[in-house]
Amino acid sequence: MKAWPRELSVGLALAALLAALAAFAPGFFAPQPLLSLAAREAPVLLVACGAAMVIVCRQIDISSGSQFAVVSVVAGLLAAEGWPPAAVATAALALGTALGALNGFLVAGLGLPSIVVTLATMVTWREGLRWWRQGAFVNLPDGLQWLGLGQTAGQWTLLATALALLTLLALAARHLAAGRHLYAVGSDAEAARLAGIRPGAVTFGAFTAAGALTALAALMNVIQSPQVDPKSGTGLELKAIAAVVVGGVAIAGGRGRLAGVLLGLLLLATVGPALTHLRIEAHWEKAIQGAIILLAVAAEGARRRPA
Amino acid sequence: MGRAARPRDPPSLPLMIKPALSLLLCGLVFLAGCGRAPEAARDAGGGGKRLTVALLPKSKGNAYFISCRAGAEKAARALGVELLFDGPTDTDPAKQNEIIENWITLGVDVIAAACENREGISTALRKAQARGIKVITYDADALPDARAFFVNQATPEGIGHTLMDEAARLTNAEGEFAVILSTLTASNMQEWLKHIRARLAEKYPKMKLVAVRPCDDQKDKAQAEATTLMSAHPNLRLLMNICSPAVPGAAEAVKQAGKAGQVKVIGLGLPNENRRYVKDGVTDSVILWKTEDLGALTVEAAVALARGALQPGATTFRTAAGASYEVKGDQILLGQPFIFNRANIDQFNF
Numbered sequence: 001m002k003a004w005p006r007e008l009s010v011g012l013a014l015a016a017l018l019a020a021l022a023a024f025a026p027g028f029f030a031p032q033p034l035l036s037l038a039a040r041e042a043p044v045l046l047v048a049c050g051a052a053m054v055i056v057c058r059q060i061d062i063s064s065g066s067q068f069a070v071v072s073v074v075a076g077l078l079a080a081e082g083w084p085p086a087a088v089a090t091a092a093l094a095l096g097t098a099l100g101a102l103n104g105f106l107v108a109g110l111g112l113p114s115i116v117v118t119l120a121t122m123v124t125w126r127e128g129l130r131w132w133r134q135g136a137f138v139n140l141p142d143g144l145q146w147l148g149l150g151q152t153a154g155q156w157t158l159l160a161t162a163l164a165l166l167t168l169l170a171l172a173a174r175h176l177a178a179g180r181h182l183y184a185v186g187s188d189a190e191a192a193r194l195a196g197i198r199p200g201a202v203t204f205g206a207f208t209a210a211g212a213l214t215a216l217a218a219l220m221n222v223i224q225s226p227q228v229d230p231k232s233g234t235g236l237e238l239k240a241i242a243a244v245v246v247g248g249v250a251i252a253g254g255r256g257r258l259a260g261v262l263l264g265l266l267l268l269a270t271v272g273p274a275l276t277h278l279r280i281e282a283h284w285e286k287a288i289q290g291a292i293i294l295l296a297v298a299a300e301g302a303r304r305r306p307a
Numbered sequence: 308m309g310r311a312a313r314p315r316d317p318p319s320l321p322l323m324i325k326p327a328l329s330l331l332l333c334g335l336v337f338l339a340g341c342g343r344a345p346e347a348a349r350d351a352g353g354g355g356k357r358l359t360v361a362l363l364p365k366s367k368g369n370a371y372f373i374s375c376r377a378g379a380e381k382a383a384r385a386l387g388v389e390l391l392f393d394g395p396t397d398t399d400p401a402k403q404n405e406i407i408e409n410w411i412t413l414g415v416d417v418i419a420a421a422c423e424n425r426e427g428i429s430t431a432l433r434k435a436q437a438r439g440i441k442v443i444t445y446d447a448d449a450l451p452d453a454r455a456f457f458v459n460q461a462t463p464e465g466i467g468h469t470l471m472d473e474a475a476r477l478t479n480a481e482g483e484f485a486v487i488l489s490t491l492t493a494s495n496m497q498e499w500l501k502h503i504r505a506r507l508a509e510k511y512p513k514m515k516l517v518a519v520r521p522c523d524d525q526k527d528k529a530q531a532e533a534t535t536l537m538s539a540h541p542n543l544r545l546l547m548n549i550c551s552p553a554v555p556g557a558a559e560a561v562k563q564a565g566k567a568g569q570v571k572v573i574g575l576g577l578p579n580e581n582r583r584y585v586k587d588g589v590t591d592s593v594i595l596w597k598t599e600d601l602g603a604l605t606v607e608a609a610v611a612l613a614r615g616a617l618q619p620g621a622t623t624f625r626t627a628a629g630a631s632y633e634v635k636g637d638q639i640l641l642g643q644p645f646i647f648n649r650a651n652i653d654q655f656n657f
Binding site for chain 2: 025027028030032033034036037040130131134135136137139151221224225226227229231232234235272273276277279281282283
């Protein structure tokens with residue numbers, strides 16, 4: 001009971017919301033639109049996993065939305081140039097990994113604060129993209145959408161990929177040394193160092209992995225439509241961090257589970273569509289999401305104080 | 308006014324060269340095939356010196372302004388004036404001011420500016436006016452005292468009414484529709500929505516606006532919003548998208564839901580971003596103004612202002628080509644927005 005309090009409360013909130021929808025707007029559960037919405041959130045889940053790793057490590061990355069946009073546009077342009085999908089994916093993953101590694105180097109290598117570093121990279125990538133592309137959409141070649149799988153199979157594939165990766169990462173966090181080091185460094189970097197862990201390497205690894213996950217997320221988003229919007233990913237970093245915090249990952253590092261992140265994302269992502277289905281004005285969406293985040297942070301504070 | 312000191316007048320140019328230049332230019336204009344050689348000759352030869360109009364876009368690489376430029380160049384050729392076109396590579400208010408300073412030094416006759424920063428650019432434009440340069444704005448206005456006229460491409464009322472009328476036309480003025488906008492707080496969105504609602508209340512009693520949803524100016528979010536709107540409102544007949552990324556976003560959602568034709572898609576946007584959906588019959592109408600016409604009208608107005616044909620207080624503006632535009636206060640109105648659809652979209656590339 002005590003081991004899963006946050007996941008339980010988030011799960012209950014989600015269940016209550018779904019029950020309200022089942023009672024008052026059963027149309028929400030129509031399979032086709034629901035699958036479409038879930039497929040659209042699959043990339044967000046991966047970005048949130050990256051954010052969780054960075055936050056567990058007691059750092060923060062607010063540049064993931066900009067990384068997402070840069071990778072999306074570059075992948076789109078390469079595909080439009082006629083690169084085969086596998087080559088596009090490789091290049092995109094390499095680019096995302098490099099962008100993440102740059103953050104990691106600046107934070108772990110030079111010892112700069114991650115909020116400042118990733119604020120700088122966030123603005124630089126976003127503005128650089130604006131300067132370079134002038135806001136123009138990238139038209140993708142025919143046949144790239146759903147990688148030729150067709151819409152329904154494509155959407156299921158995206159969903160399955162995201163959930164499989166989440167499971168793998170959750171298992172790695174528990175059972176691999178690298179995963180446990182992440183928590184150790186996030187709890188107490190000095191103690192971790194004395195225990196023979198290299199905090200710098202772990203931090204660098206977390207940012208790099210987050211970059212790679214963001215790149216994969218970007219690819220999973222790009223293949224869902226025939227055009228790339230260079231503004232895509234704006235605000236994505238906040239959505240991801242919100243899911244992480246609501247999911248019970250301690251913002252001060254060292255604690256939290258990816259299962260919670262999944263629940264946090266599901267809860268936050270359901271609010272908007274739920275309001276539309278319940279015929280409630282859109283004004284309330286951000287207010288409700290804000291209240292959920294506030295509750296989560298307050299619960300976190302209450303949990304830390306008595307100890 | 309310091310007109311005599313302006314370095315634009317080329318005093319060192321031998322007098323004989325001017326007629327020769329005029330002839331050459333006539334020849335060029337004639338070769339360009341626009342068929343207005345006689346007029347150009349009159350302007351260039353009779354007036355003695357060619358008028359220079361400097362056109363400032365928000366950013367010069369943007370397809371929207373490139374298309375404005377094309378119209379401006381046509382008008383400049385027809386009027387026999389010289390057109391300079393320069394702007395920031397990116398939307399950069401400081402760079403805009405720099406370019407205006409350069410044009411003041413160069414001594415152009417008219418500056419026509421699309422302003423990135425309303426307040427920021429006004430100081431530079433006032434300085435230009437003080438040096439005897441005529442100033443007008445187009446696309447996005449400066450402060451009123453920093454320019455003589457603003458060429459207004461579309462009034463909020465014109466946009467709201469065109470959208471609502473088009474929605475009514477496509478649905479036979481019956482049934483539910485929803486609006487997707489950029490954000491609930493953006494002032495232009497609120498202004499357009501106000502006119503949409505007013506037109507709806509006034510003319511279309513059988514239509515019902517069931518939801519207004521924001522997409523944060525992102526195509527992907529608009530797609531998710533449209534998906535949810537269609538499932539929450541199964542009788543939805545039309546999605547009206549009043550920010551440009553929402554139009555292709557909503558179209559993709561309609562296509563993925565297999566509801567093309569059943570749920571109509573219209574909106575404010577650029578032809579290039581919507582071309583494939585318009586051609587596929589998913590998106591019915593994309594509403595904007597003809598950017599070439601905006602560029603042309605701007606140059607026409609700039610030249611008329613410099614030649615004294617356009618004075619403050621005018622209520623109509625008649626172009627040299629004979630077209631007539633309404634002038635409201637100090638704004639020259641381009642007129643009703645233009646509707647791009649399957650029949651005409653291939654004529655436009657921006």
